Amino acid sequence: MAHRHRNFHRSLNRVAQLAAMLWVVMGMAMADDLHVPASVEAGQAFSIPTEGSGQATFYVIGPDHVIKRGVNLGSEIQIQAADVTAAGMYQVLVCSQACSSARFEVKAAQPAKLSFFLHPSRVPVSTPDSIDATTLVFDRYWNLVLAPAAVDFHITPATGAGTSRKLESHNGIAWMRMDSTAHEGPVQVTAALGSAQEPRVIQQVAAEACGLRMKAVPSGKSVVLETDPVRDCSGNPLPDGTVVSFTKVDEAGKSTVDTPIKKGVARTQFDLKGPAHISVACGVVLGNEVAVNGKL
Amino acid sequence: MKWGLVAAITALTAFLVGIAWVQSGGIAQHAMFSAGNPEEAVQALMSEIQARDYPRAYSALDPSSDIDLETFTQDVAGSDSSLRTYSSLQTADISPLHATADEAVVRVRMTWSSAVGSIDDVRDLHVRREGSVWRVVWPKPAVQNVPPQVVSVNYLRWEVIGRNRSQAWGSQDVDSPKVRITSMNAIARPDRVVIVGEVENEDTVPAYLNVNATLLKADGSPLEEEGSFDMISHVLLPKQVSPYRIDFPGIQIAAVKSVRMDARALLVPASADPVIAVSDQQIVKDGLNRNVLKGELVNQSGRPVNIAQVLAAYYDNSGKVIWVSDGYVDQALMPQVAVPFAVDIPDDIAAKLKNYRVIVNHYSRTSS
Amino acid sequence: MRTLLAIVAFTICWPWALTANAQELPQVHLNAEGLAPRPIEQLTGSSIVRYYALAWQAMGQALESNLSNGVGDAFTGFAKERLVRRVAEQAQAGLHVRIVDHGHQVKALFYSTDGTAMQLTDRAELEIQTFDGNKLISTDNSAHTYMILMTPGADRWYVRDLEEVPAARP
Numbered sequence: 153m154a155h156r157h158r159n160f161h162r163s164l165n166r167v168a169q170l171a172a173m174l175w176v177v178m179g180m181a182m183a184d185d186l187h188v189p190a191s192v193e194a195g196q197a198f199s200i201p202t203e204g205s206g207q208a209t210f211y212v213i214g215p216d217h218v219i220k221r222g223v224n225l226g227s228e229i230q231i232q233a234a235d236v237t238a239a240g241m242y243q244v245l246v247c248s249q250a251c252s253s254a255r256f257e258v259k260a261a262q263p264a265k266l267s268f269f270l271h272p273s274r275v276p277v278s279t280p281d282s283i284d285a286t287t288l289v290f291d292r293y294w295n296l297v298l299a300p301a302a303v304d305f306h307i308t309p310a311t312g313a314g315t316s317r318k319l320e321s322h323n324g325i326a327w328m329r330m331d332s333t334a335h336e337g338p339v340q341v342t343a344a345l346g347s348a349q350e351p352r353v354i355q356q357v358a359a360e361a362c363g364l365r366m367k368a369v370p371s372g373k374s375v376v377l378e379t380d381p382v383r384d385c386s387g388n389p390l391p392d393g394t395v396v397s398f399t400k401v402d403e404a405g406k407s408t409v410d411t412p413i414k415k416g417v418a419r420t421q422f423d424l425k426g427p428a429h430i431s432v433a434c435g436v437v438l439g440n441e442v443a444v445n446g447k448l
Numbered sequence: 449m450k451w452g453l454v455a456a457i458t459a460l461t462a463f464l465v466g467i468a469w470v471q472s473g474g475i476a477q478h479a480m481f482s483a484g485n486p487e488e489a490v491q492a493l494m495s496e497i498q499a500r501d502y503p504r505a506y507s508a509l510d511p512s513s514d515i516d517l518e519t520f521t522q523d524v525a526g527s528d529s530s531l532r533t534y535s536s537l538q539t540a541d542i543s544p545l546h547a548t549a550d551e552a553v554v555r556v557r558m559t560w561s562s563a564v565g566s567i568d569d570v571r572d573l574h575v576r577r578e579g580s581v582w583r584v585v586w587p588k589p590a591v592q593n594v595p596p597q598v599v600s601v602n603y604l605r606w607e608v609i610g611r612n613r614s615q616a617w618g619s620q621d622v623d624s625p626k627v628r629i630t631s632m633n634a635i636a637r638p639d640r641v642v643i644v645g646e647v648e649n650e651d652t653v654p655a656y657l658n659v660n661a662t663l664l665k666a667d668g669s670p671l672e673e674e675g676s677f678d679m680i681s682h683v684l685l686p687k688q689v690s691p692y693r694i695d696f697p698g699i700q701i702a703a704v705k706s707v708r709m710d711a712r713a714l715l716v717p718a719s720a721d722p723v724i725a726v727s728d729q730q731i732v733k734d735g736l737n738r739n740v741l742k743g744e745l746v747n748q749s750g751r752p753v754n755i756a757q758v759l760a761a762y763y764d765n766s767g768k769v770i771w772v773s774d775g776y777v778d779q780a781l782m783p784q785v786a787v788p789f790a791v792d793i794p795d796d797i798a799a800k801l802k803n804y805r806v807i808v809n810h811y812s813r814t815s816s
Numbered sequence: 817m818r819t820l821l822a823i824v825a826f827t828i829c830w831p832w833a834l835t836a837n838a839q840e841l842p843q844v845h846l847n848a849e850g851l852a853p854r855p856i857e858q859l860t861g862s863s864i865v866r867y868y869a870l871a872w873q874a875m876g877q878a879l880e881s882n883l884s885n886g887v888g889d890a891f892t893g894f895a896k897e898r899l900v901r902r903v904a905e906q907a908q909a910g911l912h913v914r915i916v917d918h919g920h921q922v923k924a925l926f927y928s929t930d931g932t933a934m935q936l937t938d939r940a941e942l943e944i945q946t947f948d949g950n951k952l953i954s955t956d957n958s959a960h961t962y963m964i965l966m967t968p969g970a971d972r973w974y975v976r977d978l979e980e981v982p983a984a985r986p
Contacts, residue, residue, distance in 0.1 A: 215979070216898035257982055271930040272626070325935060327926075394686040
């Protein structure tokens with residue numbers, strides 16, 4: 153039902169448009185042709201010649217700009233650079249007794265600016281295809297440069313040699329993926345095109361804890377538990393503040409403490425009420441287990 | 449005529465005085481000071497507590513109660529901006545346990561209403577008869593004496609500097625924390641569907657997160673959407689794991705084809721302090737014969753935690769989360785002082801759980 | 817004679833038909849086959865269709881009424897600034913533009929892996945009528961091709977860049 157409704161409206165519109173066109177054409181003087189360039193570069197001034205004589209109204213209708221002024225037919229109409237800064241299709245109209253219309257394209261100027269996205273801002277070490285770099289190429293008027301442009305990516309890790317990659321943009325976009333390195337620390341990636349440079353820094357952080365171990369030291373009626381320096385499988389220390397969970401099970405029940413790593417180790421203390429079994433975990437990674445008041 | 453007027457004025461005055469006496473709680477006080485049985489004594493006491501007239505309630509206690517007014521008031525009404533201080537006594541269910549001619553034990557289940565729901569406080573009160581009047585012997589609360597000391601706090605704190613709004617699109621910014629739902633289990637209850645599971649902060653920065661779930665019908669269209677509200681620890685430090693529970697009241701599981709989960713995390717300032725230990729956890733039956741997970745919370749920092757919420761996840765023998773329950777502790781956690789807690793477990797869950805894990809949410813009036 | 821009567825009748829009914837159409841969202845069909853480097857999720861695809869249609873509706877209303885207060889709900893960044901400027905200048909010149917939207921065939925070209933940007937191309941069947949005051953000075957009923965950049969906001973997708981290109985472009 154809705155489909156028939158829409159078709160009905162489309163038919164109405166088409167016939168009405170035909171009526172309007174007939175109205176414009178019938179009894180009006182023939183309009184002269186307009187000669188405009190097929191395309192110009194953004195920010196480039198140019199002129200449009202006109203034919204005939206007498207006064208007319210000149211219009212330029214662009215994506216972000218509208219000109220309307222009176223002109224003398226037969227003269228050249230100057231289009232200023234500031235009138236054509238936005239890329240896209242523009243319509244030119246000259247109306248005296250009838251209106252002549254033409255369209256021209258404004259293309260983006262030379263690449264001059266970059267928008268650069270580097271994600272994520274924190275990435276675990278040694279993870280393949282974990283870093284994404286996407287660059288959009290713009291001209292100085294912030295028009296997307298749709299023509300291919302060569303973008304350089306310079307990658308400088310915290311340790312080790314830097315690398316470079318050159319990519320060609322397609323429809324204004326250049327993107328790449330890369331692996332994170334094995335060492336934690338900042339990585340700077342700079343996207344460059346001509347004189348435009350956009351540096352970004354991401355942080356490579358330790359991955360999940362690996363080989364988590366704790367030792368238990370009895371101290372009177374309690375036991376002090378301390379982990380070895382908590383590191384990932386590449387040897388990178390987990391950052392301070394990462395939560396480590398200690399769990400003790402004895403005849404009084406279960407006791408747990410979630411304590412953050414401080415200066416690379418996690419530490420806590422439990423009161424002992426007889427033999428106890430103690431375990432440690434960091435996130436979903438389990439460490440070793442110890443039995444106290446029995447064998448260590 | 450003259451004597452009639454005098455008599456009328458006298459009667460009217462006596463009537464008005466009587467009304468004033470009743471309105472000032474005279475009947476309740478009379479009952480309290482002339483309670484003829486243990487239940488009446490406890491009921492009268494509860495009425496005064498409900499009216500927040502603690503001096504009057506205290507004055508009606510048995511003289512053998514080894515407690516001063518200030519301690520009694522703190523024990524009943526709370527202190528240190530605890531949850532109890534923001535609560536009011538709604539009901540008190542009284543049931544006698546046993547009695548002799550001169551002494552009795554009465555169980556009272558006080559239900560306190562607070563901004564986070566109702567909290568039960570069950571106490572067994574000793575009641576003693578003196579002459580013809582029964583009075584409540586209020587137990588002296590066990591107060592742990594923590595020696596004065598200086599506690600150094602050098603745990604990590606995170607602050608966030610975000611992108612300036614005036615910076616252009618494409619400028620560098622810090623990403624939201626990466627969190628992962630590590631498990632999800634849809635459970636059918638008699639009057640609802642419940643989604644339980646766990647979520648981990650996989651990142652190296654603290655996260656404020658919410659977990660939402662959308663139940664989908666067989667045709668893929670949404671049936672209902674709900675969030676975890678306070679059945680989750682919203683602030684997770686790096687590598688911290690929190691249980692979550694999302695309730696869908698009135699939904700039958702047969703109508704649900706699938707579930708879409710959504711965990712949204714924000715980067716927030718946070719502190720790694722305080723550390724709260726959860727000790728001596730056990731599953732027992734409480735005085736009302738309910739299955740509860742009880743234990744003690746110990747605030748290992750040097751600053752009070754005003755309101756603490758206990759979240760417990762229960763696992764079956766395959767390690768799957770089969771239930772999540774929570775409970776607020778209506779006492780403040782003073783530094784180094786153990787405070788008991790208990791959270792309910794449904795009977796059918798208690799029968800099949802094999803393990804459990806408790807974490808503690810905390811709210812303090814002043815943050816560092 | 818019948819044709820003339822039909823023309824008269826349709827001319828009378830034309831404004832009503834346009835008004836009815838103006839309230840409906842434009843038809844948008846999205847083709848996201850082979851989208852890279854990130855495949856599109858079903859919800860995202862539905863959102864893109866909806867908010868792109870809303871953007872065209874907002875733009876049509878703004879260009880016809882010369883009021884740009886609804887533009888910010890659908891456009892952001894460069895696209896918003898340009899459209900607002902365009903509406904202000906055409907109002908100053910006494911022009912307004914009516915767009916009869918016959919639908920959009922949209923193809924998704926690029927979706928960034930972090931989900932922060934999507935590039936699309938649109939072949940739109942539009943009837944664009946330009947008025948100077950009440951005088952119709954131009955009418956154009958043809959296909960128009962656009963390159964679009966959309967970015968996600970808090971609760972919706974916005975058009976960040978909208979550029980008309982010659983029909984030969986992808």
